Amino acid sequence: MELLSPAGTLEKLKVAVNFGADAVYAGVKQFSLRERAGNFTIEELNEGINYAHAKGRKVYITLNAFMKNHEIENFKKTVDAIAELHPDGFIVADIGALSIIKERTDIPIHISTQANVTNIATVKAYKDLGANRIILARELSLKEIAEIKKAIPDIEIEIFVHGAMCMAYSGRCLLSSYLTARDPNRGNCAQSCRWKYYVVEEKREGELYPIEEDHHGTYIFNSKDLCALPLLDKLYEIGVDSVKIEGRVKSIYYVAVTTAVYRKAINIIKNNPESFKTELPRLIEELDKISHRPYTTGFLGQEKELQYYPTSSYIRKYKFLAIYKNNLWEVKNPFKIGDKVELFSKNGESIKATIKKILKNGEKQIHTAHTNYKIDIEFTPYLKPNDYDIIRKEIT
Known part of the structure; x- marks a missing residue:
């Protein structure tokens, strides 16, 4: 497979x-x-x-x-x-x-x-x-x-x-075309289905009424992942x-x-x-x-509840910090000395560690690594990174 x-x-x-x-x-x-x-x-x-x-x-x-x-x-x-x-x-x-x-x-x-x-x-x-x-x-x-x-x-x-x-139906949608003139069937979807919708009564222009499909809320088109x-x-x-x-x-x-x-x-x-x-x-x-x-097995698992009503926002529990390439860490989001992180490797395993030292240009020690920096890192405990290893941090 x-x-x-x-x-x-x-x-x-x-x-x-x-x-x-x-x-x-x-x-x-x-x-x-x-x-x-x-x-x-x-x-x-x-x-x-x-x-x-x-x-x-x-x-x-x-x-x-x-x-x-x-x-x-x-x-x-x-x-x-x-x-x-x-x-x-x-x-x-x-x-x-x-x-x-x-x-x-x-x-x-x-x-x-x-x-x-x-x-x-x-x-x-x-x-x-x-x-x-x-x-x-x-x-x-x-x-x-x-x-x-x-x-x-x-x-x-x-x-x-x-x-x-x-x-x-299999992604064949006209909603985005109708509301924004961005054609989802030509790769330019505005994801209009993720928006929050209200009802307007004919003679009460400007008065918005939430669409209460049930007690969960209003995002009636919002598919789970x-x-x-x-x-x-x-x-x-x-x-x-x-x-x-x-x-x-x-x-x-x-x-x-x-x-x-x-x-x-x-x-x-x-x-x-x-x-x-x-x-x-x-x-x-x-x-x-x-x-x-929120996840679902979808039609494969024949689940009945494929929509998520409370919100269209994403669940974000971890922040991607850096990736190791060409013997340096390429920084994607800022982090600093003392941060507790996880190193995720190509074999799907993760190891917990702490940022002990950050070196820029091979020798200059800095306190904070900023986006687009290319740096060396020392971890506690000692970790030797491999190409394409990733570090991430739990969002608290």
């Missing part, structure tokens, strides 16, 4: 690869359904693909926007330019995009979750059109996924297992080929922790499956240390 992680930028691609992703998915400036992600230039994409391939990992290119007539020629040029870099797959939702790629290259084609594939007949149809993998709609249960995999075992099946969820980690062993048993983490606009800290946790979980399921349930609480505890909304 492949672990597929998000790569919104070149830095995130390298983090995902180093924390255990078998493959990453990345987008270019156009056609990738994530306008607010950093996205890649062709030059950056070339570097990222070479970096991943050198470590035996794969890179899939997301081109899952729906084209307008005037964009078709530019789409063809984009496909040709990317194909020369030898990625491992194209992710598309538009059936015209599938046809164009099939005519111009032999690179495998993955059908995006935006295509809303929910049944055996549609999987067969896409297979006949030349698709190699189907990223199934998020509305399916484990039973339905198993039926599809059993009926068509010779096509790859990919499932989202972690990250933010859209309140609309998906966390299918408790069901990962079931997906493995079904024969799901790839499990996918959402988050091309999330931080490198989010990419690192989620990738490391799911990597560790898959390894446990493969090598020591009877211990998975025992290890599960500790793995979920680790996922609780990233920024997230």
Whole structure:
């Protein structure tokens, strides 16, 4: 079972690869359904693909926007330019995009979750059109996924297992377009579903009445975040080929922790499956240390309560402080001598420590490390960092 992680930028691609992703998915400036992600230039994409391939990992290119007539020629040029870099797959939702790629290259084609594939007949149809993998709609249960995999075992099946969820059918929403003219189906969603809504009575303009769906509150469109980690062993048993983490606009800290946790979980399921349930609480505890909304197993677990009514705010228990690269700590948020921290490594383990000394330029001792500093740190107890180790601090 492949672990597929998000790569919104070149830095995130390298983090995902180093924390255990078998493959990453990345987008270019156009056609990738994530306008607010950093996205890649062709030059950056070339570097990222070479970096991943050198470590035996794969890179899939997301081109899952729906084209307008005037964009078709530019789409063809984009496909040709990317194909020369030898990625491992194209992710598309538009059936015209599938046809164009099939005519111009032999690179495998993955059908995006935006295509809303929910049944055996549609999987067969896409297979006949030349698709190699189907990223199934998020509305399916484990039973339905198993039926599809059993009926068509010779096509790859990919499932989202972690990250933010859209309140609309597989992300096909018009709310943001209507309220802000930002099209969610072209990667520019304003997340209008996260806003707080009121009712206005026809003859009482300006008087706002909260929408009380029930005693919990008013955020009636606000989806919980998906966390299918408790069901990962079931997906493995079904024969799901790839499990996918959402988050091309999330931080490198989010990419690192989620990738490391799911990597560790898959390894446990493969090598020591009877211990998975025992290890599960500790793995979920680790996922609780990233920024997230309340978790749900979603439609996979057939949970009825997928919305969170009190607020759309994130749960933030830890702050990402620094990452170790090229023999120095790159500071992402300020910290100081005496701070109690955790060092999180690529194997998914964390160690508690205290900041004993901070050195800038190799010798100048400073009291506080500020954002964008590159520094040395001495810990108590003594810790020798490895490339891509992370330090974080509990928010009190």
